[in-house]
Amino acid sequence: MKYFGSGHGACPxxxxxxxxxxxxxxxxxxxxxxxxxxxxxxxxxQYGKNAWGVPYIHSVFENAAAVAxxxxxxxxxxxRKDEGHVVVFAGDGATADIGIGTLSGAFDxxxxxxxxxxxxxxxxxxxxxxSGLTPPGESTTTTPAGKxxxxxxxxxxxxxxxxxxxxxxxxxxxxxxxxxxxxxKVKKAxxxxxxxxxxxxSPCVTGWGIDGSMAIKVARLAVETGLYPLVEFExxxxxxxxxxxxxxxxxxxxxxxxxxxxLFTHEKGREMIELxxxxxxxxxxxxGLDLKKE
Amino acid sequence: MKxxxxxxxxxxxxxxxxxxxxxxxxxxxxxxxxxxxxxxxYANGELGDAEYIxxxxxxGAASILVGASAAGARVFTATCSQGLILMSxxxxxxxGMRLPxxxxxxxxxxxxxxxxxNDHQDSMAMRDAGIMQVYVENNxxxxxxxxxxxxxxxxxxxxxxxxxxxxxxxxxxxxxxxxLLEQEMVDSFLPPYEPAAYLTTEKPLAFGCYAPPxxxxxxxxxxxxxxxxxxxxxxxxxxxxxxxxxxDWGGHITLDFPESKIFVVAMGSVVGxxxxxxxxxxxEGLSVGLIKIRTFRPFPVEELREALKDxxxxxxxxxxxxxxxxxxxxxxxxxxxYGYSSAEIYSFAVGLxxxxxxxxxxxxxxxxxxxxxxxxxxxxxxxQEFEEVIP
Numbered sequence: 219m220k221y222f223g224s225g226h227g228a229c230p231x232x233x234x235x236x237x238x239x240x241x242x243x244x245x246x247x248x249x250x251x252x253x254x255x256x257x258x259x260x261x262x263x264q265y266g267k268n269a270w271g272v273p274y275i276h277s278v279f280e281n282a283a284a285v286a287x288x289x290x291x292x293x294x295x296x297x298r299k300d301e302g303h304v305v306v307f308a309g310d311g312a313t314a315d316i317g318i319g320t321l322s323g324a325f326d327x328x329x330x331x332x333x334x335x336x337x338x339x340x341x342x343x344x345x346x347x348x349s350g351l352t353p354p355g356e357s358t359t360t361t362p363a364g365k366x367x368x369x370x371x372x373x374x375x376x377x378x379x380x381x382x383x384x385x386x387x388x389x390x391x392x393x394x395x396x397x398x399x400x401x402x403k404v405k406k407a408x409x410x411x412x413x414x415x416x417x418x419x420s421p422c423v424t425g426w427g428i429d430g431s432m433a434i435k436v437a438r439l440a441v442e443t444g445l446y447p448l449v450e451f452e453x454x455x456x457x458x459x460x461x462x463x464x465x466x467x468x469x470x471x472x473x474x475x476x477x478x479x480x481l482f483t484h485e486k487g488r489e490m491i492e493l494x495x496x497x498x499x500x501x502x503x504x505x506g507l508d509l510k511k512e
Numbered sequence: 513m514k515x516x517x518x519x520x521x522x523x524x525x526x527x528x529x530x531x532x533x534x535x536x537x538x539x540x541x542x543x544x545x546x547x548x549x550x551x552x553x554y555a556n557g558e559l560g561d562a563e564y565i566x567x568x569x570x571x572g573a574a575s576i577l578v579g580a581s582a583a584g585a586r587v588f589t590a591t592c593s594q595g596l597i598l599m600s601x602x603x604x605x606x607x608g609m610r611l612p613x614x615x616x617x618x619x620x621x622x623x624x625x626x627x628x629x630n631d632h633q634d635s636m637a638m639r640d641a642g643i644m645q646v647y648v649e650n651n652x653x654x655x656x657x658x659x660x661x662x663x664x665x666x667x668x669x670x671x672x673x674x675x676x677x678x679x680x681x682x683x684x685x686x687x688x689x690x691x692l693l694e695q696e697m698v699d700s701f702l703p704p705y706e707p708a709a710y711l712t713t714e715k716p717l718a719f720g721c722y723a724p725p726x727x728x729x730x731x732x733x734x735x736x737x738x739x740x741x742x743x744x745x746x747x748x749x750x751x752x753x754x755x756x757x758x759x760d761w762g763g764h765i766t767l768d769f770p771e772s773k774i775f776v777v778a779m780g781s782v783v784g785x786x787x788x789x790x791x792x793x794x795x796e797g798l799s800v801g802l803i804k805i806r807t808f809r810p811f812p813v814e815e816l817r818e819a820l821k822d823x824x825x826x827x828x829x830x831x832x833x834x835x836x837x838x839x840x841x842x843x844x845x846x847x848x849x850y851g852y853s854s855a856e857i858y859s860f861a862v863g864l865x866x867x868x869x870x871x872x873x874x875x876x877x878x879x880x881x882x883x884x885x886x887x888x889x890x891x892x893x894x895x896q897e898f899e900e901v902i903p
Contacts, residue, residue: 247713248713249713250583250711250713252579259722260722263718263720263721263722264721264722264723264724265721265722265723265724265727266721266727268718268721270716270718271716272713272716273711273712273713273716273717273718274711274716274717274718274719275578275579275582275711275718275719275720276718276719276720276721276722277575277578277579277602277605277606277609277720278575278601278602278605280571281571281572281575281578281602284567284568284571284572284573284575284576284578284579285575285576285578285579285582286579287565287572287575287576287579288534288536288575288576288577288578288579288580288581288582288583288585288587289579289580289582289583289711290579291534291536291563291565291576291579291580291585292533292534292563292579292580292581292583292584292585292587293583294563295533295534295561295562295563295580295585296533296561296583296584296585297561298583298712301712301713301714302713319568319569319571319572320568320569320571320572320575322568323567323568323569323572326568327565327566
């Protein structure tokens, strides 16, 4: 049995199974998977059609971090820690919005867990509603582009900094566009005792409005434009950054996706594109993303 | 060994003897001292290999116990009031996942207005969760109930959460002589927890799958069947407890003066005082008996039908209200005895938010019903007359 079977119901091109398989394989299936309610849960855990080849638990939407803390505490109390790693798989809404309380509690207590946030930048399971990790300018069903509004107004919540601020040993961002990066970071993360957070950018073909065959290309463009910097922190210190050669303008990323299409025609679209470019530039500055030309 | 201890210590000490693997809680008055006592035991190395976790909220505490219980651990928490209803989403979930979590609820009123004092509104809000609920009368019963709660919850015919309800302050903070259990006795009564299924990499299983309409209902039917089996398992466990401890707390209900025409029905700490009141009224020649409901879920339907079959009047003292109707104990009692008893039902909500229920107050309620001064139906008792301002 594969650690994550082929019987799951994800869309072709969905980033979630790519990320999950990469994480589980990196840990040789020695994993206790804790899943929040969301698309991954729905596509993989229907009664009688369970796709997980590792022990799996789903409780409710906003408590995956706490459930994982409980699994970890139980393994510790019963001297079963060597059985495997406790790994959370939670969506961006479950992580940054409704579940941030239990996430903060688990990080504060520094449970020995690996928390994977699968960031597809909206509540995609329920049909593309905005979350705290939806970027500005994105048209979602709860922040639709209209005559007045250019999609979401506000920022994408900086969960990486929030995780780092908890003083946990390891925090990183990664992307489904770079599976070897996910693999490396997961293997590295579990070497640390305590709470680890990896946020993986994961394309949603229906929510983002892309063809499945474009998923990896779009995911890579998010990184290549500087909108999704791939970084690593150890004990609060930035230790590695994926450098970008010839950083691309954000339009190249935006124009491929239906969720941003209105920005090229909307009255306030240019303003939003410039804002997104500004965020990408700030990321480049803050993390030193640009590979200096010789 | 009999010692004068406070209610929360009687619980904490009993929990320790049950050797839980994971204890997790969040402080809330008047529960806090239970977990403070457990935290002190943990700090002093008295809890063996147990993990003691201070959660970030009651919601977190319940969630942590879901994970720990699913991983095969014996677990404990305590809470009340706002904390219990904050847990509610997780508790419904834990019951559906059939996790034998044991918790103590130190009954306290719900906000608004904020009140730290005792009534039963909090646990009544969990009535439909699929959690067993037993209400104790005093601190010895609370102390004795913990090992029994684990034994019932962990029985493979049951596998549901078990909530021991004890009145906040009235019991938690009261000093009472309690015959503290011995470790050997608890060890022989309560074997280590052997989960029917648990999270392990040796045999991967999935917990908390989602169920489309073609299969969801069967899970819920199974919960009801487990509750029905729990009634039998509880009686076996209660009986065994009476034998090994020498203290017989009775079955799902206890019945004083079964040949009476009038019965008072109540749960929790007020029963002690009511017993005294009923004895005195009895000696005055009043035909009055007392029913203490111990098990509220599963509800003692058959026991109440039998006990009340010849009753003329039944007085139900509820410590909470289902607003828009009446007290939940009364609602359930009526539906249980419908067609089995022609008794008039007098449903009174009393002692909300810690309102005092002195002896004379309770005696007057019973006398007034006996003398025909009350009408059957629902009323509040013990509140002041006031004019409601409608803005």
